[in-house]
Amino acid sequence: MPRPRILVIGAGFAGVECLHRLERLLKPEEAELTLVSPHDYQLYLPLLPHVAAGVVTPQSVAVSLRRRLRRTRYVPGMALGVDTRRRRVAVRTVEGAEWELGYDRLVLAAGSTTRLFDIPGVTEHALGMKTLAQAAYLRDHVIGQLDAAAAAADPETQAERLCFVVVGGGYAGTETAACLQLLTQAAVRRFPHVDPSMLRWHLVDIAPRLLPEIGERLGAAAMKVLGGRGIEISLNTSVTRVTPTSVELTDGRTLRTRTLVWTAGVAASALVHTVDADLVRGRLATTPEMTVPGVDGVFAVGDAAAVPDLAMGEGGITAPTAQHSQRQGKAVARNVVADLRGTSMEPYFHRDLGLVVDLGGGYAVSRPIGVGLSGLPGQAVARGYHLLALPTVTARTRVLVNWALNAATGADFVSTGFQNGRPATLPDFEHTDVYRTG
Structure with missing residues (x-):
């Protein structure tokens, strides 16, 4: 048979x-x-x-x-x-x-x-962080904005290039804003024609708290750290409209920017x-x-x-x-x-082991099995969790070596151009328009 x-x-x-x-x-x-x-x-x-x-x-x-x-x-x-x-x-x-x-x-x-909402301009202009290609594209885009800002003669255009907006205050959006803000903060020192004080990062979320999944105390600790780095956090706030050069918010503000990273759920x-x-x-x-x-x-x-x-x-x-x-x-x-x-099946049962949020720069907030940790202990738990969760020894070794090299030598700020020439919208990267309706 x-x-x-x-x-x-x-x-x-x-x-x-x-x-x-x-x-x-x-x-x-x-x-x-x-x-x-x-x-x-x-x-x-x-x-x-x-x-x-x-x-x-x-x-x-x-x-x-x-x-x-x-x-x-x-x-x-x-x-x-x-x-x-x-x-x-x-x-x-x-x-x-x-x-x-x-x-x-x-x-x-x-x-x-x-997850996309019926907000004008999001589908056409927002960048995502759901696929490997999106992450590579976003890195090139951010470094490209620094290059363009250094070459811009118009102060308003330069300010637009140096303003970055991340929508979504869960762990994906928070980690993205934290890691990329550290990248731009370090990179801008290599751009002598860019004023570092012009660099702006905004984290926007409709929820009343940052990182609600991890608890109020750790969420507040993360807010304090990100605020100390210069990231402006806007809670109880959403987006009403997006254009190629601006993001309009529900609180009435319009942020002049060329970069919107959309991580508002799945x-x-x-x-x-x-x-x-x-x-x-x-x-x-x-x-x-x-x-x-x-x-x-x-x-x-x-x-x-x-x-x-x-x-x-x-x-x-x-x-x-x-x-x-x-x-x-x-x-x-x-x-x-x-x-x-032909034997009996078992129901799925699993208690949540907690979440880890790595904010980079030697800081993370973690809640393993209900125990709240922050700072270096939190980061040790977060990175230890990732190493254990990676499915192969090869992957664990590569990530561990990458972390060690980055800590020892710092980052290079190179735009690879791997994604040049491809459409950059969320549907293009995630292929959401190919499915049949029945």
Whole structure:
């Protein structure tokens, strides 16, 4: 008889952990494993701000799938739609060809994209921090603004180039603002025709507190540190309009800038809307065992899935974090094997181990297992957590060496030009407009 076909969509934390565990739990003759992803690497997303700031190299956070998955068939492309009745997935390869893949068990781990709101100009002019290409592009863009400011004869144009706005006061936005502000603060000393006092950084968030995920005390400590570095933090504030040279805020101010970094939350991959199943807060509803109700043979995990959070109690769903995605990937692999073998599946249960926010410059705020830490102890915990969470020894070694080199020698301020000539909008980078509607 033919081997059962297990198809996994997405090479993020959940998808790769699932396949890594399936390779260990299943013999080769028990199932055929296939992965669909546009990239042949697993991205360690939490360190993207370090890539944008030049603290670590892009290769350090892009873990080769071929190092982790030894017998999974890799299909380079994007899943466009799911036909659960026929058990087929439409795929567009990186070369543009379209074809279908059949499955007996499907694991949807398609991840998330940057959440966009109906705000004029955001889609056209904002930069993101969700992909490796975006981080590399943002670094080149920021250094390019310093170059342009040094060459500008008009003081108003120079001020626009030296003003940077980050929207989103969660850990992604806060780390991005912190790391890039340190980059520009160090870089501007190498630009003799730029007045360092003209450098402006703004962090804007609609929430009443910075870093609400990490607690009021640590959030306040982070605000104090960032404020001391010169970052202006505007809470209870949102964006009303964006143009190529300005950002208009709900408090009436208009910031003249050429740089808006948008990190205001995430939304599940649009692939979930092609599945004939219920959604919860825009994510695929699942059982505690991570199966999709009413759809045979389909599991959903990670940012694309509304997995019940049994640790929170009635009605809660797991947060879209790397921590949950990693653990759900391992748990769903066990359930896929149980489903194949006709044994009972186990519900997903995991207590949050806390968050870490590395602000650079020898400072971080961390809350491991409920214990609040800040300063150097917080940074030691944050970087230790990242080293342990990186999936291979090679990746850990590269990141550790990058951190050591940066601490010893400082950064270089080179615009690589790797992304020159490509469209820079959020949909262009994240391919959000390719999915089918049904």
